[in-house]
Amino acid sequence: MNKRHGFQEIEHTADKEIEAWAPTFEELMIECAKGMISLMAIKPGSGAKVIRDLILPDIENEMTLVGFLGDLLQIMDVQHLVPTVYKISKSKGRKKVEMEMKKFLPGGREIKAVTHHNLRIIQKGYLLHTQVVFDV
Amino acid sequence: MIRMDQIEKISDFEWVISRKFRGDMLADVRIFSSQELLKIASGDLSLEQAVNASALPGIISPMVVMPDVHQGYGFPIGGVAAINAKNGVISPGAIGYDINCGVRLLASSIEFEQAKDQLPSLATTLNQYCPSGVGVEGDIRISKKELDEICCSGARWAMKKGMASDDDLRRTEEAGEMAKGTSENISHKAIERGLPQLGTLGAGNHFIEVDRVDQIIDENAAKIMGLFKDCLVLQIHCGSRGFGHQICTDFVQQFLVSFRKWGSDLPDRELVYAPLDSNEGKAYLGAMQAAANYAFCNRQLLAHFARKAFSDVFSKKTHNFHLRQVYDVAHNMGKMETYSINNIATRVCVHRKGATRAFGPGGEGLPQEYSPFGQPVLVPGSMGTDSWVLIGSEKSKNISWGSCCHGAGRLMSRSKAKHVVRGDRLKAELEGEGIEIRAGSMGGLAEEAPQAYKDVDEVVAIVEHVGIAGKVAHLRPVAVIKG
Numbered sequence: 001m002n003k004r005h006g007f008q009e010i011e012h013t014a015d016k017e018i019e020a021w022a023p024t025f026e027e028l029m030i031e032c033a034k035g036m037i038s039l040m041a042i043k044p045g046s047g048a049k050v051i052r053d054l055i056l057p058d059i060e061n062e063m064t065l066v067g068f069l070g071d072l073l074q075i076m077d078v079q080h081l082v083p084t085v086y087k088i089s090k091s092k093g094r095k096k097v098e099m100e101m102k103k104f105l106p107g108g109r110e111i112k113a114v115t116h117h118n119l120r121i122i123q124k125g126y127l128l129h130t131q132v133v134f135d136v
Numbered sequence: 137m138i139r140m141d142q143i144e145k146i147s148d149f150e151w152v153i154s155r156k157f158r159g160d161m162l163a164d165v166r167i168f169s170s171q172e173l174l175k176i177a178s179g180d181l182s183l184e185q186a187v188n189a190s191a192l193p194g195i196i197s198p199m200v201v202m203p204d205v206h207q208g209y210g211f212p213i214g215g216v217a218a219i220n221a222k223n224g225v226i227s228p229g230a231i232g233y234d235i236n237c238g239v240r241l242l243a244s245s246i247e248f249e250q251a252k253d254q255l256p257s258l259a260t261t262l263n264q265y266c267p268s269g270v271g272v273e274g275d276i277r278i279s280k281k282e283l284d285e286i287c288c289s290g291a292r293w294a295m296k297k298g299m300a301s302d303d304d305l306r307r308t309e310e311a312g313e314m315a316k317g318t319s320e321n322i323s324h325k326a327i328e329r330g331l332p333q334l335g336t337l338g339a340g341n342h343f344i345e346v347d348r349v350d351q352i353i354d355e356n357a358a359k360i361m362g363l364f365k366d367c368l369v370l371q372i373h374c375g376s377r378g379f380g381h382q383i384c385t386d387f388v389q390q391f392l393v394s395f396r397k398w399g400s401d402l403p404d405r406e407l408v409y410a411p412l413d414s415n416e417g418k419a420y421l422g423a424m425q426a427a428a429n430y431a432f433c434n435r436q437l438l439a440h441f442a443r444k445a446f447s448d449v450f451s452k453k454t455h456n457f458h459l460r461q462v463y464d465v466a467h468n469m470g471k472m473e474t475y476s477i478n479n480i481a482t483r484v485c486v487h488r489k490g491a492t493r494a495f496g497p498g499g500e501g502l503p504q505e506y507s508p509f510g511q512p513v514l515v516p517g518s519m520g521t522d523s524w525v526l527i528g529s530e531k532s533k534n535i536s537w538g539s540c541c542h543g544a545g546r547l548m549s550r551s552k553a554k555h556v557v558r559g560d561r562l563k564a565e566l567e568g569e570g571i572e573i574r575a576g577s578m579g580g581l582a583e584e585a586p587q588a589y590k591d592v593d594e595v596v597a598i599v600e601h602v603g604i605a606g607k608v609a610h611l612r613p614v615a616v617i618k619g
Contacts, residue, residue: 012550078328135232
């Protein structure tokens, strides 16, 4: 387990849940995205890279996180792309997420939605931690 | 967690958490369960989520919990809340992301013995005709204008295209068309997801299953429904696909932003709500009904493809290969219904999440042939286990807001199921029992293993005992198609 960044699946009776941690909120967003993709068991194919951007309003971190994961899920569902590289920057009160993405291989498991259930981002020592429940 | 000693026993199958349990509760929580299943439910957040839901403004007592309850997000799966339409609220999280997830049952006159050699071919053909899996698109291409039409007219759109009959529509809850469905407040993101996914099954716990009618319990009701012993039937379990998921996602986010206008505190953000008479509430209601119409249309199209598969496989063997609609019923839905509260006819918004409508004789909106008896209630078991066809009762209107259970209910987490079950071995075991399996993912198959679910027979015995539904027929799976 990487001590500074990471995620792990935690037990949930009916749905899927991850715990993620990272030193900054932007890095935590990336860990949550990696965790979600890991739950979906989706793998990138060998095709060409494409770039997709997301602009997120800089609101409360919990809302921003769910908004980001939800928008990523929507891109994956519609365009069948999975991110391989993420870059998050902040300007004029908004967050910009730039992603290098590739078409994903057939297979995997479906996540229907990202939920706000018991979602809190908390500081533990020098790291931010959160748990996200996904509807499957 | 809520302890067993905090729950009052009314009878062997009825339990109550009094509204005195927590200061913000506005309704009692009435649980239909055996002691054993209740102990399981008290082991996770199911009952706490029911208590949270009992604090929704305008809720009328009781908040009802079914025996197949399990922990969800915000509102428990297997929960029913009736909220006064005059001064109450609507909560997208209490209906679920998969708006109008539901089950359709079609019956045939094909006898199992006559068909058993064709089952591998039938499973393969169904799998080919009914697209399933992550990112898989349908063969039906629709324009934005057609999607708008589907939002308003639901399964009727399929009839216009020659893919549904009048009987199909009559034998669908709401005749497959919720009156106030509109695409007016639906986002571009939802439209992008909805356009390519019409006529697809998806993945997760959704399935198409061919069953054999193993036992008839209520001969009269079975005859009316067209169910005959040893004949094949087909179940379709599916919902509104990415279209509904996105609509719920969008409205939960919007409601969280506007919430401060009418509330200050929530026990769980997934229970965020808006007053039914607010612009926000009305916008969600219209969009939710549009997603429900999409789901009715989606199951109708899958039924059309399934009929095509039956025709391909059986038309040269028998003349009676047609699949007749028994019923199509939702189990994630918000519905405006009328109940007698203190002898006053009261309009309520019934939030059913993982619960099936179970109207008895004379129930509003039932097709003529079912009206004297009550509506069919479809209760699929887990993959590889038996399913039940029940019939709604008058009593359900008095004690459970016209509702019944929706399945077996999960027992084991998905991650645990994957650790204890290997998908390929499970497939081999089920095939050894004579069940054809077509699955897109072995990991997904393991998560849906029978041992990850409660015993559906026990769940059904409870709802029968409390009188909210009666047994009609018992179904045994012979082929399962999963995304």
